[in-house]
Amino acid sequence: MGDESPLLKIEGLRTVFRTSVGEIAAVDGVDLAVPRGRTLGIVGESGCGKSMLSLSVMRLVPPPGRIASGRVLLEGRDLLTLAPAEMRDVRGSRVAMIFQEPMTSLNPVHPVGRQITEAMRAHDKRASARELRDRAIEALRRVRIPAPERRFDDYPHQLSGGMRQRVMIAMALACRPALLIADEPTTALDVTVQAQILDLLRELQAETGMSIVLITHDLGVVAEMADEVAVMYAGKVVERAAAVEIFASPQHPYTLGLLGSIPRLDEDRERLLAIEGAVPPPFALPKGCRFHPRCPFAIETCTRAQPMLEEVAPGHLAACIRAPVEQAVELVA
């Protein structure tokens, strides 16, 4: 199969924030790979570091945060060593990003078409205004916006949430990036529109062959979209596998807990399983495995050493000494 090297490879990425209580790691030694033309889903609760991870890839971590160590290899080139101007060229043209809030991610004072041409202009200084306009209308057409010639001059407030997210996608894809990072792209939209946007992303991926990193807390979205899944907890990846694998046989107790908290139609359960407690704040991480205070399978060993991400089945990594979990489940039961 053609090119086997992954499009994006993240190695030992650590993003820290300087605070009054010392340096806090929002992303703590993450290794990931995104294959060409595929979708990696990153799942986790709020505060697990998944958004910081995506901003780290873009090198847009807001101060006082900074990337302390690691490598972010895009097409073999380490983005973390690029000069600011080179990085600016990468943003938008090689890696693009769409955000959670389509309501506020567009500038209210400019017509949407102009915002798309602006995005193109950032990477193409020579094209004529006429040409950019045609390309922007084409970009709007690609995201299935009806009558794009007329929508071009509309202001963001004249469009619905779904339309605005389509415009955001058009803007992100304007320069045909190889990688699209979608940070909770459907969270702010209602369910029918969510489905449309996800369909659109899939169709565009098939058309352009781009890779997608999909960040979400919604396992339903992951199941629908992702080829591979990484589950994050407290700044670390705790489980990584093909999407089918994750849903069929989750190996980390945290993943198990996440799956247990989804309502299901095919099982008769009185209550949804909830994971007790909340994600620990990064300045008060427990010793040993970061999940052990909330883990139903925790044993004494878990409080001592942080488990490493290890292969529990071919292509399936989990950071849990009790994996595979089936045994632990039986032990508890």
Added chain:
Amino acid sequence: MSATAAEIAVPQRPSALRLLLREPAAAASLALVMLAALAAVFAPLLAPHDPFETNLVAIMQPPGGEYLLGTDGQGRDMLSRMLFGLRITLGMGALSLVFGTAVGVAVGFAAAYYRRLDGLLMRLMDILLSFPAILFGLAIAAIFGPGITAVVIALSVATVPLMARIARSSALVVLGQDYIEAARAQGMGDARLIRRHLAPNCLSPILVFATLRFGQVILLGSALSFLGLGAQPPMAELGAMASQGRTFLFFAPHISVLPCLVIFVVVLACNVLGDALRDALDPRLRI
């Protein structure tokens, strides 16, 4: 042609100008400011007499008669002098507003955008802010000699820190918006980001403050001229005219009162207009 969903007009919020004109006081103020500006621009065409021509047989004439608004202590036509005086007064105000705003907004944006500069720049602004404008006028008149240049420099310098604060605070709000992050993620450079995204969204507070400040600057400029630091005789300037007329306040009050009245009306109109503009540009108040 059938009306499709795309063709149904989204209700437009009324434009800021329309909202402004809906307010009678605001509309009147806008008209007054524009009238004053036009009178200043076309002063040479409108003035019935040469503003510098003295007529020693007709000094301190009261309003009415051959000279519509009377004459001053040297027999010069008050109306013509006031038209030319308005030119100087508004011109000084406008120039110092433009310079002060340009520098102030640049400093404010720089402080908000490059956070490393924030502390240094804003403390510098605080230092400027601690001097009253009149004191600047005195200092600069002492250095350059009294005159219009001294007034414009003093008022520009006095406007910079105020404008910088307004620009910085609104820029900080705008920079926290998602569309700024989105623009960065598209690889937009600093200069472009500031021009296309930051500046247009900071425009309304700056515009409102500039309108209010125009009134203040005119008042300060006239005050400096009144004190003898600004326009020098025989130049016609409203503050200077009020100053020259004060010796005759008991025999010919119109020589001082009329220029003061013009200043009063223009400044008041600027204040009312500024307030109304703030209301009209506030998106929360739009219905």
